[in-house]
Amino acid sequence: MTTTPALAPTLSGILLLTVEDGGYGPYVAAPLAPAEQHWAAHLFTRDTANLIVTDLHQYDADCGLTAEWREDGTLVFTWEQGYMEFDKPGTHTVTPDAHGLYAIGGLWLWDEWTPERYVHTAGQAAFAHGAAEYRSTVTTHYPDGLIELYDRGREEAHRVTLRRDEP
Template structure:
């Protein structure tokens, strides 16, 4: 099965959706900066992610040894997920083709959860998440020098995901 990411998702009135922070349900992975493709989503909904975040998701899956792996095609950039019977009882593959902006529509293979205070996190994860959450703000949260780059990375990841569109 192959999925192709849609264009920038919007509300019914054309207003762009905001980024959200995700983790894999029951884990402390992430935060993954994602763009929901609808105003209401479920744990198995697909969300848009940049290539950098898709790579992080794949790395975390490989560390988890959950029976699900991902690999990028060097020529096309397509991301193929492969899973064993241990993962879902049947096994299979799914290929995600990046959209024209290099974003990947990922979901349906494991349950997403919102990344937040109920998830154990490090100071670095918090700085990254705050940067992503504040990507549209003109005032920024200040962190000690060791964490400033993570805050900046979070802001940049959110900007890259939304194609630098300014939301109202």
């Protein structure tokens, strides 16, 4: 199975996602479907896709799903028989679209990441706050160490939306 989507317009800017019940990320995504469609694919930058792979290997190493990058920039997910509802082993290849974004979904349930729903670090909160304020002309002040994460969140949101709606 291979996915190379055409860029779809965002539904409402960005989503902050995590793997359901995981608390990983938050991952900044350009939505391809409403957040309530938990199996749906969403668009991610290469940096965020790489973070998803890193978290998968670090926190869910024994879940039966792995991922690897190929030299050509494709991302290949491989699962074992019995992973989720798959009755046999398989792979899913994600190639970047014309803008370098990766449509990732269908291999686990996504959930919206909110600081109220998931235990989080101050760094995760600063990153999420930056992403949420990516279109704002005013920025929130954070102390050193966290301001870099806030700024990274803003930049990641701009990158995944291709700087649409930039103030």
